[in-house]
Amino acid sequence: xxxxxxxxxxxxxxxxxxxxxxxxxxxxxxxxxxxxxxxxxxxxxxxxxxxxxxxxxxxxxxxxxxxxxxxxxxxxxxxxxxxxxxxxxxxxxxxxxxxxxxxxxxxxxxxxxxxxxxxxxxxxxxxxxxxxxxxxxxxxxxxxxxxxxxxxxxxxxxxxxxxxxxxxxxxxxxxxxxxxxxxxxxxxxxxxxxxxxxxxxxxxxxxxxxxxxxxxxxxxxxxxxxxxxxxxxxxxxxxxxxxxxxxxxxxxxxxxxxxxxxxxxxxxxxxxxxxxxxxxxxxxxxxxxxxxxxxxxxxxxxxxxxxxxxxxxxxxxxxxxxxxxxxxxxxxxxxxxxxxxxxxxxxxxxxxxxxxxxxxxxxxxxxxxxxxxxxxxxxxxxxxxxxxxxxxxxxxxxxxxxxxxxxxxxxxxxxxxxxxxxxxxxxxxxxxxxxxxxxxxxxxxxxxxxxxxxxxxxxxxxxxxxxxxxx
Numbered sequence: 001x002x003x004x005x006x007x008x009x010x011x012x013x014x015x016x017x018x019x020x021x022x023x024x025x026x027x028x029x030x031x032x033x034x035x036x037x038x039x040x041x042x043x044x045x046x047x048x049x050x051x052x053x054x055x056x057x058x059x060x061x062x063x064x065x066x067x068x069x070x071x072x073x074x075x076x077x078x079x080x081x082x083x084x085x086x087x088x089x090x091x092x093x094x095x096x097x098x099x100x101x102x103x104x105x106x107x108x109x110x111x112x113x114x115x116x117x118x119x120x121x122x123x124x125x126x127x128x129x130x131x132x133x134x135x136x137x138x139x140x141x142x143x144x145x146x147x148x149x150x151x152x153x154x155x156x157x158x159x160x161x162x163x164x165x166x167x168x169x170x171x172x173x174x175x176x177x178x179x180x181x182x183x184x185x186x187x188x189x190x191x192x193x194x195x196x197x198x199x200x201x202x203x204x205x206x207x208x209x210x211x212x213x214x215x216x217x218x219x220x221x222x223x224x225x226x227x228x229x230x231x232x233x234x235x236x237x238x239x240x241x242x243x244x245x246x247x248x249x250x251x252x253x254x255x256x257x258x259x260x261x262x263x264x265x266x267x268x269x270x271x272x273x274x275x276x277x278x279x280x281x282x283x284x285x286x287x288x289x290x291x292x293x294x295x296x297x298x299x300x301x302x303x304x305x306x307x308x309x310x311x312x313x314x315x316x317x318x319x320x321x322x323x324x325x326x327x328x329x330x331x332x333x334x335x336x337x338x339x340x341x342x343x344x345x346x347x348x349x350x351x352x353x354x355x356x357x358x359x360x361x362x363x364x365x366x367x368x369x370x371x372x373x374x375x376x377x378x379x380x381x382x383x384x385x386x387x388x389x390x391x392x393x394x395x396x397x398x399x400x401x402x403x404x405x406x407x408x409x410x411x412x413x414x415x416x417x418x419x420x421x422x423x424x425x426x427x428x429x430x431x432x433x434x435x436x437x438x439x440x441x442x443x444x445x446x447x448x449x450x451x452x453x454x455x456x457x458x459x460x461x462x463x464x465x466x467x468x469x470x471x
Contacts, residue, residue: 067441070185070296070416096182152177185296185416220321258289271304296416328414
């Protein structure tokens with residue numbers, strides 16, 4: 001009997017971890033990738049100088065890459081060598097597709113059977129209900145991801161080849177195509193003598209800007225929307241769902257309004273759009289509006305933007321992309337639903353109707369709660385960092401509230417744009433920004449449901465209804 005028990009125990013060495021929730025497994029998975037990536041970047045083989053890098057800087061870069069953000073305390077091109085760039089690119093790809101997607105790909109490569117529990121975790125990482133279609137969806141996502149990235153690389157290659165050798169141009173094309181599609185915002189363009197960095201170096205090349213713009217949009221509309229668009233226009237089978245139509249409409253409105261407002265506020269600003277011809281201004285404004293959807297590439301110096309553009313940028317960053325995509329933020333569908341429901345409820349209606357379908361009241365409440373929590377979180381971290389930096393600054397130095405708000409919104413939405421203060425902040429502020437990036441990539445509901453699921457299950461008592469005065 002004892003021998004049999006020993007055999008059973010040996011057959012299930014990981015049995016004690018089976019109680020972990022899907023959300024907790026996703027959290028631990030991302031944390032593992034971050035720690036491994038930071039350790040690799042810390043080693044001398046990753047830096048151009050061949051020396052160890054400050055581990056906190058490595059950890060910040062690793063969090064930013066895995067959470068597809070783009071904020072960095074060191075210049076990606078000048079500090080890291082080819083191996084370091086490869087590590088960062090690998091983390092971007094894992095972060096964009098999701099930890100569970102990469103894990104399932106490895107399982108399938110070694111011919112391992114995927115369990116029902118793993119399918120459930122995979123479905124949750126895609127933000128979809130049920131697990132029956134998770135594996136087929138994953139296969140389509142991986143194929144289309146690599147296809148889009150390959151197309152982006154082929155479009156970028158001739159442009160980079162004009163200024164670089166073939167191998168350097170190939171490396172830059174692959175890196176920026178993956179970074180753009182995954183909405184990461186990392187670049188290896190370096191810094192020019194006049195201080196330009198990121199895509200501001202390519203501001204006069206419409207082909208590069210429009211290619212990056214297209215990759216960001218495709219990566220940010222969500223895997224579910226891809227799938228339905230493919231079924232609708234390629235196989236001509238089904239009509240788009242209410243969700244996909246809603247996401248596409250809201251995405252179009254945000255892109256156009258962001259472009260128009262950027263043109264309005266920055267038209268004559270010599271630091272941003274001023275000095276360019278009309279065509280370049282429109283393309284640069286469109287690029288800026290698109291990159292605010294959590295991509296993080298800068299086509300001009302964000303530190304020189306007008307106050308109106310800064311606030312519009314903060315709002316668009318917090319909205320982000322679509323659910324189940326490589327983008328962060330509260331998500332397009334969530335924001336659209338809150339705004340749409342607000343008008344319906346304010347008009348005295350009890351049901352929210354969209355495309356002749358009634359939206360679940362549970363979905364409306366979840367959307368409102370997510371937006372409120374995210375806004376409170378960003379403003380709370382902004383105030384804390386403001387206090388930290390205020391105590392650390394020497395007389396004569398100053399970092400404004402708006403500048404820090406821009407930084408925290410960028411971190412939480414995994415956007416990666418900065419007004420130039422990332423490397424100037426203290427280690428304590430860097431830790432807070434890393435926390436925001438991690439929460440933004442994992443998702444607030446994943447964290448809250450994982451943390452409070454047990455208490456929610458135990459609360460089975462329903463109390464009498466009462467009414468509150470509103471307005």
